[in-house]
Amino acid sequence: MKKIVCMMVVLCCWASAAFGEEWEGIPLQAREYVELQTRTMSGLGIAEEPARQMLTLMVQNRFEKRTMVQAQQLVMAAAKAGLPTEPVMSKAMEGMAKQVPEPQIIAAMERVQQRHEYANRLAKSLVTEKKNVDAASLAVADSLAAGMQPEDIETVKTRLQTRTRLQTRTQTRTRTNQAEDEALVVQTMGAVRTMARLGINSPEVADIVNQALSDDYTSSDMRALGDQLASDGGKQSAAAIAGSHADSSGKGSDTQRGSGSAIGSANTGSGSSGNSSGSSGSSGSSGSSGNSSGSSGNSSGSSGSSGSSGSSGSSGSSGNSSGSSGSSGSSGSSGGSGSSGNGAGGQR
Incomplete structure (x- = not known):
């Protein structure tokens, strides 16, 4: 019993000391104002501690009363709309720590609130x-904060909706199917967030996840892709990782597997110029080679170099016969070879 009493005394003393430091230099009237407004915010389900901290910092930084009211109203509006409030308050405290002017802090808080409003609606x-709305909404908001553009997020949303509609037409959606649909949304937006935080540009992120959805990725597949991207930490290109993942999981299309890249990465490892036509009309000097070594192998400089140079990208030899003008039969067949060798480049 004595031990419990001692512990209670210690905790009370610690709390009093911490509270005293928080209020240091703040007049009694300002303290009462902060406590009153904190209780008002708490009544809407807003966490008391960050609310009190935000208002206290504003008093300490001598914010104008109307600025404090604006900040409080923004947070309360977010709470009433069912949006996260801590990111909005955190943005205010971040601005104060950086000594950002009051109007800019309010503007930044508005942007955060609008971002979460858009993410929640999507x-x-x-x-x-x-739980899925909250998880997907947070992932979208984080993605936008990391650099994703709304128009690219919209293309991902459209792809997810299209896939769900197609599946609904072909099979009756059971509760298990619906759960998988929602899990796929959460994992897809999670993968988007991972790539955005790695600094991958917005259109490329959208291309990668949209291709994965076209390849019938499940929620487990999408989670595994996100985990693989996160563990790599941006050392390799996202397209290369996605291509490798698609190959290993058997999800990529035949063209993608043949090219060694699942998401439209042109000419990975071949160094070719990406000409899908292979031969027709290429000037026989160096433009038609597609070789990893860069040599054209065209000793005569003839104009219609055979499209077989496109297919020999790994050997560095175009195999053109001296002085040949590029017969149409040879050009056509090797042009097909060149096209398959560079399938990913032409596909996107």
């Missing part, structure tokens, strides 16, 4: 369960 258009 998530609700794709999933219905609250």
Whole structure:
């Protein structure tokens, strides 16, 4: 019993000391104002500690009263809309730590609130369960903060909706199917966030996940792709990792597997110029080679170099006969070879 009493005394003393430091230099009237507004915010489900901390810092930084009211109203509006409030308050405290002017702090808080509002609306258009709405919404908001553009997020949303509609037409959606649909949304947006945080440009991120969805990735596949990208940490190109993952999981298309890249990465490892036509009309000097060594192998400089040079990209030899003008039969067959060798480049 004595031990419990001692512990209670220690905790009370510690809390009093911490509270005293927080209020240091703040007049009694300002303290009462902060406590009153904190209780008001708490009544809407806003966490008391960050709310009190934000308001206290504003008092300490001598913010104008109207600025404090604006900040408080932004946070309360987010709470009423069912949006996360801590990111909005954190943005305010981040601005104060950096000594950003008051109007800019309010503007930054508005952007965060709008970002989460958009993310929440998008998530609700794709999933219905609250936990999935919250998870997908947070992933979208984080992705936008990391550099994703709304138009690219929209293409991913459209692809997810299209896939769900197609599956609904071909089979009755059971509860298990619906759960998988929602899990796929969450994992897809999670993969988008991972790539955005790695600094991959927005259109490329959208291309990668849209291709994965076209290849019938499940939620488990998408999670594995996101994990693989995260563990690599940006050392390799995202397209190369996605291509390797598609090959290993058997999800990539035949063209993609043949090219060694699952998401439209042109000419990976071949160094070829990416000409899908292979031969027709290429000037026989160096432009038609597609060789990894860069040599044209065309000793005569003839104009219609055989498209077989496109197919020999790994050998560095175009195999053109001296002085040949490029017969149409040879050109046509090797042009096909060149096209398959550079399938990914032409496909995207």
